[in-house]
Amino acid sequence: SNGTPWWREAVIYQVYIRSFADADGDGMGDIEGIRAKLPYLRELGVDALWINPWYRSPQADAGYDVADFRDVDPRFGGLADAEKLIAEAHEHGLRIIPDIVPNHTSDQHAWFQDALRAGPGAPERQRYVFRAGRGAGGAEPPNNWRSVFGGPSWTRVADGEWYLHLFAPEQPDLNWANPEVHDEFESILRFWFDRGVDGFRIDVAHGLAKDPELPDLTGEPDERLAHPHWDRDEVHEIYRRWRRVADEYPGERKFVAEAWAPSPERLANYLRPGGLHTAFNFDFLKCPWDPERMREVVDSTTAGLRAVGAPPTWVLSNHDVPRHVTRYGREAEWVPHDERDYDEVLELEEPDLALGARRARAAALLMLALPGGAYVYQGEELGLPEVEDLPEDSLQDPIWERSGRTERGRDGCRVPLPWSGTAPPFGFGPPGSEPWLPQPESWRGRTAEVQDGDPSSTLELYRSALRLRRELPALGDGGMRWLDSPDGVLVFQRDPGFTCAVNMSGHPRPLPEHERVLLASAELDDDHLPADAAVWLTT
Numbered sequence: 228s229n230g231t232p233w234w235r236e237a238v239i240y241q242v243y244i245r246s247f248a249d250a251d252g253d254g255m256g257d258i259e260g261i262r263a264k265l266p267y268l269r270e271l272g273v274d275a276l277w278i279n280p281w282y283r284s285p286q287a288d289a290g291y292d293v294a295d296f297r298d299v300d301p302r303f304g305g306l307a308d309a310e311k312l313i314a315e316a317h318e319h320g321l322r323i324i325p326d327i328v329p330n331h332t333s334d335q336h337a338w339f340q341d342a343l344r345a346g347p348g349a350p351e352r353q354r355y356v357f358r359a360g361r362g363a364g365g366a367e368p369p370n371n372w373r374s375v376f377g378g379p380s381w382t383r384v385a386d387g388e389w390y391l392h393l394f395a396p397e398q399p400d401l402n403w404a405n406p407e408v409h410d411e412f413e414s415i416l417r418f419w420f421d422r423g424v425d426g427f428r429i430d431v432a433h434g435l436a437k438d439p440e441l442p443d444l445t446g447e448p449d450e451r452l453a454h455p456h457w458d459r460d461e462v463h464e465i466y467r468r469w470r471r472v473a474d475e476y477p478g479e480r481k482f483v484a485e486a487w488a489p490s491p492e493r494l495a496n497y498l499r500p501g502g503l504h505t506a507f508n509f510d511f512l513k514c515p516w517d518p519e520r521m522r523e524v525v526d527s528t529t530a531g532l533r534a535v536g537a538p539p540t541w542v543l544s545n546h547d548v549p550r551h552v553t554r555y556g557r558e559a560e561w562v563p564h565d566e567r568d569y570d571e572v573l574e575l576e577e578p579d580l581a582l583g584a585r586r587a588r589a590a591a592l593l594m595l596a597l598p599g600g601a602y603v604y605q606g607e608e609l610g611l612p613e614v615e616d617l618p619e620d621s622l623q624d625p626i627w628e629r630s631g632r633t634e635r636g637r638d639g640c641r642v643p644l645p646w647s648g649t650a651p652p653f654g655f656g657p658p659g660s661e662p663w664l665p666q667p668e669s670w671r672g673r674t675a676e677v678q679d680g681d682p683s684s685t686l687e688l689y690r691s692a693l694r695l696r697r698e699l700p701a702l703g704d705g706g707m708r709w710l711d712s713p714d715g716v717l718v719f720q721r722d723p724g725f726t727c728a729v730n731m732s733g734h735p736r737p738l739p740e741h742e743r744v745l746l747a748s749a750e751l752d753d754d755h756l757p758a759d760a761a762v763w764l765t766t
């Protein structure tokens with residue numbers, strides 16, 4: 228809308244590059260594949276693309292283990308392809324937001340290799356977190372921290388020192404108390420800003436600062452005390468410096484923080500004036516299909532962020548969590564990986580996927596009507612469910628091995644997209660190519676080709692919603708107001724002329740008073756909104 232900075236209301240499409248489109252037929256998506264789909268993305272009606280890490284990487288954690296931040300991995304193309312994509316996306320009116328991974332590098336990064344060679348006490352080791360071990364001969368890790376993927380967060384090297392890795396051993400944590408690390412990342416930001424990127428998604432933005440004492444984690448965390456490595460206040464100084472770098476460039480370059488903060492107030496700390504622009508709102512993603520809790524999340528995040536002048540954003544799925552069609556098809560709530568005990572095998576009930584799909588369609592209309600910006604994870608516009616029955620020998624997420632095979636990991640939301648045709652690879656790659664994860668045969672009914680032009684499809688629902696969002700000044704940035712509503716129904720107004728209603732009651736409910744139905748996630752039954760459906764109304 229008029230004069231609003233683009234990032235306050237952008238709908239950003241997440242391209243999980245290895246699973247989006249494979250132009251060269253090696254089974255893995257690539258930059259050339261993204262280029263070929265720019266017309267699709269433009270027609271979908273999104274404003275920008277967040278692209279998961281495309282940097283040179285051994286791919287121990289699907290590219291989140293970066294060996295060279297100034298180069299593109301040959302699996303995905305080259306630097307010239309990235310530059311071509313940025314230019315062409317801009318011609319289509321699409322902005323490009325790469326991922327940046329500042330918490331750790333790959334163990335194959337030149338810095339880490341230098342650190343290993345240089346030995347204990349050398350300045351090269353000060354770029355990472357090396358320590359002597361505890362116990363006799365230093366044979367025990369320096370403290371009791373656990374890796375998010377399972378196992379201790381310390382690995383011992385040949386000379387006896389240990390290094391810290393909050394994720395896989397192939398992802399050593401950088402030492403952000405070292406000014407060299409700051410300088411290096413500011414230079415990397417400039418490298419890509421100079422090549423035209425419109426911003427960055429900051430990986431594990433809440434993890435960079437560590438308590439210099441590296442204290443043991445206690446079983447009973449005290450909420451008044453800072454956590455030794457998550458969401459520490461020192462991280463904000465890093466991002467204030469990054470903001471100054473972004474502001475040197477024209478065209479409103481923006482950051483989005485992947486910060487798993489314990490409350491909306493803590494999340495808002497990342498978005499104070501002079502800090503980052505936006506952050507993912509994981510409270511919304513984690514919220515189950517429950518009207519009271521959903522309303523609570525909308526209110527608390529909106530209030531928390533408004534207090535610092537930041538726009539709210541909304542996200543339902545990404546490459547780390549089970550797709551929401553499947554989440555909403557279960558009664559039991561989804562538990563984030565870092566809150567799980569990998570010693571116990573998580574027993575999951577069978578999801579009701581028809582129910583989950585209805586709710587996912589309704590959730591799309593809710594998300595796209597709320598104030599602020601939104602994220603769409605590739606494939607959610609096709610209504611894809613989680614693939615929960617991948618054969619064990621195809622699983623690649625490090626969580627699978629590191630959890631001691633008690634937890635299957637995140638591959639089920641990363642299966643390559645079905646574009647067209649009636650059998651794998653469903654147009655993901657050239658005929659005869661083999662996608663890096665197997666696609667279910669049942670996806671023949673969910674390809675973009677099958678859904679294109681079918682008014683009842685989820686693809687057309689997203690296209691219509693995004694078109695209306697661009698046309699209606701009521702949507703995007705701005706305020707909202709809850710209206711009185713029947714039990715279990717959320718009804719809110721964006722301006723006096725636009726109302727959204729979401730029926731989470733489990734029963735048909737009368738439609739709110741209205742002039743015209745703009746869009747509905749399910750067929751309406753006279754003047755009733757069916758269960759698990761949402762509607763956009765003019766009033």
Ligand code: TEU
Nearest residue numbers: 288291375394430431546547563564565
């Ligand atoms: O994820 C960070 C992170 O904390 C997640 O592991 C999250 O806690 C968990 O998945 C929720 O269940 C980012 C990336 O998005 C992820 O893909 C990487 O594996 C990770 O960082 C390490 O770079």
